[in-house]
Amino acid sequence: MEIVIILTILLYMLSAAGYFAFLFFQKDYLHRAGYFLILAGFVCHSVTIVYNFVTSGQIPVRNLHETLSIAGWIAAGFFLIFQYKFRLRILGIYAAPLVALIMLAVSQVPNQPVQAQSIFKSFWLFSHVIAIFIGEAAFALACGIGLLYLLQENAIKTKNPGFFFRRLPSLELLDNTGYICIVVGFTMVTFGLITGFVYAKSVWGKFWSWDPKEVWSGITWLFYAALLHERLTVGWRGRRAAIMAIVGFGVVLFTFFGVNFLLKGHHEAFTTF
Numbered sequence: 001m002e003i004v005i006i007l008t009i010l011l012y013m014l015s016a017a018g019y020f021a022f023l024f025f026q027k028d029y030l031h032r033a034g035y036f037l038i039l040a041g042f043v044c045h046s047v048t049i050v051y052n053f054v055t056s057g058q059i060p061v062r063n064l065h066e067t068l069s070i071a072g073w074i075a076a077g078f079f080l081i082f083q084y085k086f087r088l089r090i091l092g093i094y095a096a097p098l099v100a101l102i103m104l105a106v107s108q109v110p111n112q113p114v115q116a117q118s119i120f121k122s123f124w125l126f127s128h129v130i131a132i133f134i135g136e137a138a139f140a141l142a143c144g145i146g147l148l149y150l151l152q153e154n155a156i157k158t159k160n161p162g163f164f165f166r167r168l169p170s171l172e173l174l175d176n177t178g179y180i181c182i183v184v185g186f187t188m189v190t191f192g193l194i195t196g197f198v199y200a201k202s203v204w205g206k207f208w209s210w211d212p213k214e215v216w217s218g219i220t221w222l223f224y225a226a227l228l229h230e231r232l233t234v235g236w237r238g239r240r241a242a243i244m245a246i247v248g249f250g251v252v253l254f255t256f257f258g259v260n261f262l263l264k265g266h267h268e269a270f271t272t273f
Helices: 002-025 028-056 064-086 089-108 123-157 163-167 171-204 212-233 238-262 266-270
Strands: none
Touching (some): 002 028, 002 089, 028 089, 064 089, 064 123, 089 123, 123 163, 123 171, 123 238, 171 212, 171 238, 212 238
């Protein structure tokens, strides 16, 4: 499987290069190359995920290596679906490098053998992990769209719009697709938290134990709930929504990395070196 992982990383990196070339030269064949390269990388990545699942009989989130790999795999898959649906071609300059960076990190993290444990064989854990990572992938894309929005807005406000103005889509399209990502992400994270509560009850005997990961997951949920509430009631759109999407993904990253590395709790088992 090592050669397949190397091939996966190479394909993701080539996809990132293809999308950056598309940004500069605006040739359709460069966009198609970027898209099909990340699709090929996703297929190879899927082979490694399925192989690990079949050989272990458990969802492969037993250490940091496997958990990051699942995160990158779902991020790539979500981007492919999003791209097919909305044709936001320029988003690849953010998504492809992000997935490549995740997989480069995976390659640097030791994949220590893990003994079989009953906690990894739960349907509720499978549902929890997949839902949470889909939600976080959606939030990651919302962050990228927010960055593109700020670039385009800045280009429009200058007297000589120049490079990004000609290459980025309209502010309305960016705002709407960013909102869709947040709605999808919030929905999936909500489902993931519910299944997580059920899983916690079955493993640790209670739905909520004030574990640091639980607390920060709740904070993340409340942040995006407030963002959606303000958009629907007050009309938060445009620049403010873009900035909040970026800040929100920062909260997501701290919930995933900061809590696991700085604080102690039940979730250490899923991110051990």
